Amino acid sequence: MWGMIVHVIETVLSLVLLIGVGWWIAGRPWCGKAGTDLFSKFTAKIAIPCYMFYNMLETCGTREELLSLFTSLPVPLFTIFCSLLLALVLARLCRVEWGRRGVFLNAVTFSNVVIIGFPVVTSLFGEESLPAAMRYYMANTLLFWTLGVYLLRRFGGAGGPQTLGTTLRGILSPSILGMLAGLLVVLLELPVPQFLFSAVTTLKGTTTALAMVFVGCVIRGTDFSRMKLTRDLAVVVLVRLLLFPVFVGVLVAALPIDSLTKQVYFVFATMPAMTQMGIMARETGSDYEFAAVLITVTTILSMAAIPIYMGIVTHFHLFL
Numbered sequence: 001m002w003g004m005i006v007h008v009i010e011t012v013l014s015l016v017l018l019i020g021v022g023w024w025i026a027g028r029p030w031c032g033k034a035g036t037d038l039f040s041k042f043t044a045k046i047a048i049p050c051y052m053f054y055n056m057l058e059t060c061g062t063r064e065e066l067l068s069l070f071t072s073l074p075v076p077l078f079t080i081f082c083s084l085l086l087a088l089v090l091a092r093l094c095r096v097e098w099g100r101r102g103v104f105l106n107a108v109t110f111s112n113v114v115i116i117g118f119p120v121v122t123s124l125f126g127e128e129s130l131p132a133a134m135r136y137y138m139a140n141t142l143l144f145w146t147l148g149v150y151l152l153r154r155f156g157g158a159g160g161p162q163t164l165g166t167t168l169r170g171i172l173s174p175s176i177l178g179m180l181a182g183l184l185v186v187l188l189e190l191p192v193p194q195f196l197f198s199a200v201t202t203l204k205g206t207t208t209a210l211a212m213v214f215v216g217c218v219i220r221g222t223d224f225s226r227m228k229l230t231r232d233l234a235v236v237v238l239v240r241l242l243l244f245p246v247f248v249g250v251l252v253a254a255l256p257i258d259s260l261t262k263q264v265y266f267v268f269a270t271m272p273a274m275t276q277m278g279i280m281a282r283e284t285g286s287d288y289e290f291a292a293v294l295i296t297v298t299t300i301l302s303m304a305a306i307p308i309y310m311g312i313v314t315h316f317h318l319f320l
Helices: 002-026 032-059 063-071 074-093 098-109 113-125 127-155 164-171 174-187 194-204 207-220 231-254 259-269 276-283 288-315
Strands: none
Touching: 002 032, 002 113, 002 207, 002 288, 032 113, 032 127, 032 174, 032 194, 032 207, 063 127, 063 174, 074 098, 074 127, 074 231, 074 259, 098 127, 098 231, 098 276, 098 288, 113 127, 113 207, 113 259, 113 288, 127 174, 127 259, 127 276, 207 288, 231 259, 231 288, 259 288, 276 288
16 A cells, blocks of 8 residues: 555656646746746647657557447546536525636646646556556546636627637547547558657657656746635635546446556546646636636645545545
């Protein structure tokens, strides 16, 4: 038991160290905003797509394994949809302001799976956790760019109607395109040249470090003096990092899925709010400053919450 807890703490500390590197770099004159933008673009448009392409080839080497991945997709879809229903009830009970309600629903329901979730899960459980992580990622992305963005527009003040083009551009993000490219290779049984696979493997290996460095840069650039502990902020943090993981934990414990998948879904539930929410909050007229504060605060606090939750899971032998 203690070995697992020590492993979790060491994993989180290594990620926090990388975040600290990003925080330090962002304060150097040779980095600044241009350097932060470079980390962001390279991670989102190069490293993560290569990461998803590699993972698809490694987790779904055959058509049968690919079919198994998609036939299991309803489980994470059901989990996230139930979480959204809970968020709708809580938003009404807590009387969240109308202009912030879309942000509240998205912050509670959708997790930062790619930038923080994948590095944490693979560090904790190894690459055998990738199939479950891929399924959750696909469900998380699909529901965010459909229901999530719809809710931001519904409760936003300036956003127009959601178009098919906007939805497709969101769903077909670089990370999804990388995964689809891997899917086609597996489906069509196309050979991948060794030099290409080697280059992809090298690039995917930079994902965790660059993602954490980018998070550190964002934290360094955050004006904490403007952050105030408002009622809505306190409610979202408590729901996102306390009630939501407990709800997902109880839900997945009752589902007919294997122990590793239950643990992966539970860990994803402890992740911070989705970074894309901040961008879409601004475009839809929602309270994007509130969204930016939520993303930063939940990112920082989730690093402390993960060892606590994994310690509880290990001590009480949950999800076995």
